[in-house]
Amino acid sequence: MNLSQLLQHFKTELKDVYEEEEVKSIFSIVTEHLIQFNRSKLMLNWDKEPEPAQEASFLAIATGLKTHxxxxxxxxxxxxxxxxxKVNESVLIPRPETEELVDWILEKKVEGQTVIDFGTGSGCIAISLKKHLKxxxxxxxDISEDAIRTASENASLNHADVCFIHADILTFQSKEKFDIIVSNPPYITGAEMAEMQQNVLAHEPHLALFVSDERPLLFYEAIxxxxxxxxQPEGTLFFEINEYLSKExxxxxxxKSFKIIELRKDMQGKDRMISAKL
Structure with missing residues (x-):
């Protein structure tokens, strides 16, 4: 099949899952990933026939998308x-709102050079901070060994020197003092599950997403x-938070005696980030 026929295949297979414009956008992303054709080059090469292995990858991705x-x-x-x-089902897919958290940390220009990230997942926060705070x-x-492996691969991929520790946030101890303590811990309650998309519920790690309705701030309290x-005396604690639990x-x-507390909304106007100083 050529690229035009493959796009039609995507539209047919995914018509019950995505709107047509979203299918076109996804197909463009897949094409750039598999054969390095950006959107402009794709528009000029609809009759291009991918190699057999590439075509097989297109078809496999369409099948995967159909199952959410x-x-x-x-x-x-x-x-x-x-x-x-790199991402896989052992780590959350990094979100744009977490980019806003990283941006806020860098914007604040916290004095000092020691950082710890709890619940690192793919390592996106820790690695991004290291790349900008050289x-x-x-x-x-992180509590997940698979997540630590993935994060370590990402550190190598991005040439970032980060120390990864396999440990439970709830029991982790250290004698070291930190200028920046940051976390995007699990914060989605069971009551919110019904609002979530099927592709998240079925495939992203529940260990990194959900907390009990009885103690939704469990990880925040521990951190x-x-x-x-x-x-450190002048250090700052940063959290990504559940928009419904900002007041709590x-x-x-x-x-817990934090004195200077600042709440920030994300670009969608949701309560999303908190910084706190002692």
Missing amino acids: QPIQYLLGEAFFYGSTF DASVTAV ADFALSNL TISMLKD
Whole structure:
């Protein structure tokens, strides 16, 4: 099949899953990934016939998309803060709102050079910070061994020197003091699951997504407790948060003696990030 026929195949296979314009956009992404044709080159080469192995990959990706597999997992990569990251079903797909968190940290120009990222997943936060804070010592922690392996591959891919530690956020201890403590921990409650898209529920790691309805701030509390003893006097704690629990998160931080607390909305106007200082 040529590219025009392959696009028609995508439209036919995915008509019950995506709108036609979204199918075209996805097909463009797949084409650039598989045969390095950007959108402009694709427009001029609809009669191009991919190699047999490439055609097989196109067809396999269409089949995967039809079963709600995320395109990033099917391609094995995602883009975050200007860099490419390997992704698989052991790590969350990096989100644009997390890019905003990284941007906020860098914008604040926190003094100091020690950083720790809890629940690192693909390593996107830790690696992006290291690439922009070149002299910083960056540590990243995750409970999943598979996630640590993926994050380590991403550090090598992006030439970022990050120390990865396999450990549980809830019990991790260290004698080191940090200037930046950051986390995008699990924060989606069971009650919110019904609102989520099927491709997320079926394929992204629940370990990195969900918390119990009874203690939705479990991980935030543990990391805040860690910060009480491990944050430098002028250091800053950064969280990505559940938009529905901003007031509760701020209240928890105040109860734990954090004095300077700032809430920031994401580009969609949702309460998404908090910074706190002692």
